Amino acid sequence: MERRPEAVGRARRATLDNGAVVEVRHCDARSTGLPRRAFDLVAATMILFITPRPEEVVAEAVALARPGGLVVFQEGDIVAHTCDPPLAAWERLLEALHHHARQRAIDVHVGRRLPRLLRGAGLVDVHVEARTRIQHPGNDRRSGLPALIDALGDELAGPLIPTRSELAELRAALEQHLADSDTTVYSPMYVQAWGRAPSP
Numbered sequence: 580m581e582r583r584p585e586a587v588g589r590a591r592r593a594t595l596d597n598g599a600v601v602e603v604r605h606c607d608a609r610s611t612g613l614p615r616r617a618f619d620l621v622a623a624t625m626i627l628f629i630t631p632r633p634e635e636v637v638a639e640a641v642a643l644a645r646p647g648g649l650v651v652f653q654e655g656d657i658v659a660h661t662c663d664p665p666l667a668a669w670e671r672l673l674e675a676l677h678h679h680a681r682q683r684a685i686d687v688h689v690g691r692r693l694p695r696l697l698r699g700a701g702l703v704d705v706h707v708e709a710r711t712r713i714q715h716p717g718n719d720r721r722s723g724l725p726a727l728i729d730a731l732g733d734e735l736a737g738p739l740i741p742t743r744s745e746l747a748e749l750r751a752a753l754e755q756h757l758a759d760s761d762t763t764v765y766s767p768m769y770v771q772a773w774g775r776a777p778s779p
């Protein structure tokens with residue numbers, strides 16, 4: 580399930596290329612229109628950390644699972660996303676991202692809340708695992724932060740980074756730091772949590 584048409588197209592092409600038997604639906608994960616209490620497994624990855632009111636997505640996922648069915652979420656928590664040596668530009672950009680997210684009721688720390696969200700939605704037997712990874716030079720994900728900054732563009736400018744030129748300077752400092760193979764980059768914390776829909 581995906582709500583952006585271009586991402587739906589990409590996913591359909593990828594599944595065709597892989598020969599996978601997958602139906603990609605264009606819909607909102609908060610109201611899928613799929614049958615209730617019907618699925619053995621409901622899984623979602625990396626959606627709540629960009630979604631306001633994540634509990635609505637969790638509630639829908641739980642409603643789709645059959646009694647005893649498994650519901651799995653994998654989400655990010657920006658807490659671990661850091662680098663060494665430290666970089667002032669990195670900290671400023673992250674602060675601006677936090678501010679931007681808060682204004683939109685988005686929780687960049689939603690990963691840590693997953694077990695609570697799943698229990699709150701009625702799941703039982705809830706488990707959780709978490710890890711961070713090293714984003715080595717050459718790994719696409721190492722440029723995740725500059726890519727996110729580019730995607731947000733002028734939206735990031737605000738009280739914390741008042742001018743475009745300041746944003747450009749911070750981004751350039753970040754790019755230079757990431758290009759240095761002696762910089763160690765830690766991914767966001769990835770949290771996987773799962774539980775079962777209660778049996779009657």
Ligand SMILES: C[S@@+](CC[C@H](N)C(=O)[O-])C[C@H]1O[C@@H](n2cnc3c(N)ncnc32)[C@H](O)[C@@H]1O
Binds near residue numbers: 580581583607630
């Ligand atoms: C970070 S990407 C993750 C994509 C994929 N799940 C993965 O793990 O590779 C997040 C995707 O969730 C989609 N998305 C966000 N909110 C959504 C919603 N309420 N319903 C359906 N898709 C949503 C976005 O359009 C975006 O393509």
